[in-house]
Amino acid sequence: MKNILIIEDETKIREELKNFLENNGYIVKLIIDFENTEEEILKENADLILLDINIPNQNGMYLCKEIRKQIKTPIIIVTSRNTEIDELLCMNYGADDFITKPYNPQILLAHIEAVLKRFTPTANTYITYENIKVIPAKSVIETKNEEIELSKNELKILTYLLNKRGTIVSRYELMDYLWNSEVFIDDNTLTVNITRLRKKLEDIGLENVIETRRGQGYIIL
Amino acid sequence: MKFIDYLKDKILPVILVNLLGLIIFLILFALKCNGWIIFDIIFLIYLSFIISLIFDYLKRKTFYNKTLELLKDIDNKNLIHEMLPNTTFIDAKIFKEILYETDKYKIEKINEYKYNQEDFKEYIEMWVHEIKTPVASAMLTTYNNKGKLSDDIKIELDKIEDYIQQVLFYTKSETANKDYIIKKVSLETPINKVILKHKQDFLLKKITLELKDLNIEVNTDTKWLEFILDQIINNSIKYTEENPKIEIYTKQNKNDIKLIIKDNGIGIIPNDLPRVFDKGFTGSNGRKKYNSTGIGLYLTKKLCDKLGHKINITSEKGTEVTLTFPLSSYTNDIKE
Numbered sequence: 001m002k003n004i005l006i007i008e009d010e011t012k013i014r015e016e017l018k019n020f021l022e023n024n025g026y027i028v029k030l031i032i033d034f035e036n037t038e039e040e041i042l043k044e045n046a047d048l049i050l051l052d053i054n055i056p057n058q059n060g061m062y063l064c065k066e067i068r069k070q071i072k073t074p075i076i077i078v079t080s081r082n083t084e085i086d087e088l089l090c091m092n093y094g095a096d097d098f099i100t101k102p103y104n105p106q107i108l109l110a111h112i113e114a115v116l117k118r119f120t121p122t123a124n125t126y127i128t129y130e131n132i133k134v135i136p137a138k139s140v141i142e143t144k145n146e147e148i149e150l151s152k153n154e155l156k157i158l159t160y161l162l163n164k165r166g167t168i169v170s171r172y173e174l175m176d177y178l179w180n181s182e183v184f185i186d187d188n189t190l191t192v193n194i195t196r197l198r199k200k201l202e203d204i205g206l207e208n209v210i211e212t213r214r215g216q217g218y219i220i221l
Numbered sequence: 222m223k224f225i226d227y228l229k230d231k232i233l234p235v236i237l238v239n240l241l242g243l244i245i246f247l248i249l250f251a252l253k254c255n256g257w258i259i260f261d262i263i264f265l266i267y268l269s270f271i272i273s274l275i276f277d278y279l280k281r282k283t284f285y286n287k288t289l290e291l292l293k294d295i296d297n298k299n300l301i302h303e304m305l306p307n308t309t310f311i312d313a314k315i316f317k318e319i320l321y322e323t324d325k326y327k328i329e330k331i332n333e334y335k336y337n338q339e340d341f342k343e344y345i346e347m348w349v350h351e352i353k354t355p356v357a358s359a360m361l362t363t364y365n366n367k368g369k370l371s372d373d374i375k376i377e378l379d380k381i382e383d384y385i386q387q388v389l390f391y392t393k394s395e396t397a398n399k400d401y402i403i404k405k406v407s408l409e410t411p412i413n414k415v416i417l418k419h420k421q422d423f424l425l426k427k428i429t430l431e432l433k434d435l436n437i438e439v440n441t442d443t444k445w446l447e448f449i450l451d452q453i454i455n456n457s458i459k460y461t462e463e464n465p466k467i468e469i470y471t472k473q474n475k476n477d478i479k480l481i482i483k484d485n486g487i488g489i490i491p492n493d494l495p496r497v498f499d500k501g502f503t504g505s506n507g508r509k510k511y512n513s514t515g516i517g518l519y520l521t522k523k524l525c526d527k528l529g530h531k532i533n534i535t536s537e538k539g540t541e542v543t544l545t546f547p548l549s550s551y552t553n554d555i556k557e
Contacts, residue, residue: 010354010358012355012358013354013357013358013361016358016361016362016365017361019361019365020361020364020365023365080349080350080351080353080354080357081350082444083400083401083444084401084402084404084442084443084444085400085402087444088402100353101353101354101356101357102353102354102356102357102360102378102382103357103360104360104418105360105361105364106364107417172424175424176420176424179416179417179420179423179424180417180420182413182417184416184423184430184432186427186428186429186430187427
């Protein structure tokens with residue numbers, strides 16, 4: 001599980017954000033006292049820093065620059081100013097991403113995931129199912145003797161279902177996930193994609209991997 | 222200034238001189254002076270009078286004509302008092318003084334309003350940024366407490382967010398400040414952002430979305446373009462009909478790139494079409510069914526003008542909005 005350090009002086013947001021991220025499977029650390037912010041950040045050794053630019057006693061941009069000098073931990077800057085200039089400044093000060101308030105929490109999650117993904121070596125990650133390997137980096141399914149290519153959509157659907165193995169995923173949830181990764185497909189296209197994916201799985205001898213639960217969605221057992 | 226008008230203005234001296242001439246004539250006649258002498262005296266009086274009149278007339282004429290000409294030429298008409306030609310007659314000096322005082326007063330007043338407006342703009346911007354924190358916090362609360370109540374509040378929070386954004390861009394569009402940066406941006410980025418923002422609407426209303434040829438760079442400010450696209454796409458989502466469909470694609474021409482956003486919604490009636498960009502205009506559709514404010518498209522147009530994009534709306538079956546990004550004029554702008 002990944003550690004996220006939240007630097008935010010607004011108590012209410014800090015607590016809600018903590019709950020929200022914890023509900024989504026992260027370990028959250030907070031900075032409550034802004035006397036020695038920089039030292040505390042360095043001490044925490046987080047996997048990702050969520051830095052609000054308007055913190056007391058310090059200039060957030062400057063802080064970002066100082067942290068960046070010493071550690072490589074990814075930093076996402078949270079700000080309520082959303083001009084092009086602000087964004088450029090943040091990037092110049094070494095932030096890895098930039099999100100503006102009021103953010104849609106799901107989009108914040110997507111940003112966090114994307115940044116973390118960029119920072120974790122992906123070369124060898126794969127998901128196994130029965131006797132096959134799904135390798136996202138190459139967008140293929142690997143069996144003992146062959147490799148089957150997957151389209152971008154098929155890969156996304158398959159990995160999502162596999163990561164949620166054992167639970168029913170509704171069509172809406174699946175669409176929602178795909179849209180969040182900027183694949184804007186409609187209902188029919190989703191059906192087509194599922195059918196193609198099933199066909200590919202059948203071709204390598206895996207029948208009925210993705211089960212349909214009527215009125216509820218799909219499940220991989 | 223015509224001489225005849227000038228004479229009309231000087232009617233009293235003219236009458237007086239005539240009377241004076243008559244009296245002198247009568248006196249001299251009574252004294253039994255020589256007829257030629259009487260004539261010479263009267264002639265001299267008239268001559269000197271007419272010469273002084275003409276001289277005075279010419280002085281005024283040149284002064285006022287020059288002033289009027291200057292007034293036509295200068296941009297800031299409040300500064301005319303600085304430019305007035307030199308002259309010797311007395312009322313011109315008074316005239317100058319009056320102008321000087323009134324202009325000074327006007328300039329002071331204008332500055333006062335300007336500073337007030339700037340203050341107000343600054344306050345609004347600050348307020349917009351302040352209000353975002355509680356909205357963000359409320360948004361997080363709804364996500365942490367799932368349920369129907371939270372979902373309802375979420376929808377309202379989204380609306381609040383849109384209105385806040387509108388306030389910000391309204392103040393930006395009304396002031397002369399150039400707080401945007403024009404650089405090369407792939408159209409895909411802002412479009413994806415806006416679509417993602419309206420994900421819920423697209424999925425719930427089952428709107429088919431067709432995107433084509435959007436990985437193309439234009440010269441714009443991303444944040445402003447995002448707002449513009451948001452207004453347009455928001456309308457397409459709002460005014461849908463059966464089997465809703467939104468197409469977004471580009472056309473590349475020699476001198477410009479056109480971005481077309483087309484929907485098959487209820488469209489705009491021809492009578493309303495010329496006025497859609499007017500401030501406060503809601504149209505028959507907007508008034509009837511939806512509580513539109515008539516600000517969205519007005520702002521869109523204004524921001525487009527500032528960025529140098531052209532916007533055009535047509536409506537046959539559904540609505541088609543075309544944004545035109547010129548290719549050449551900008552490169553000059555950036556070089557500057």
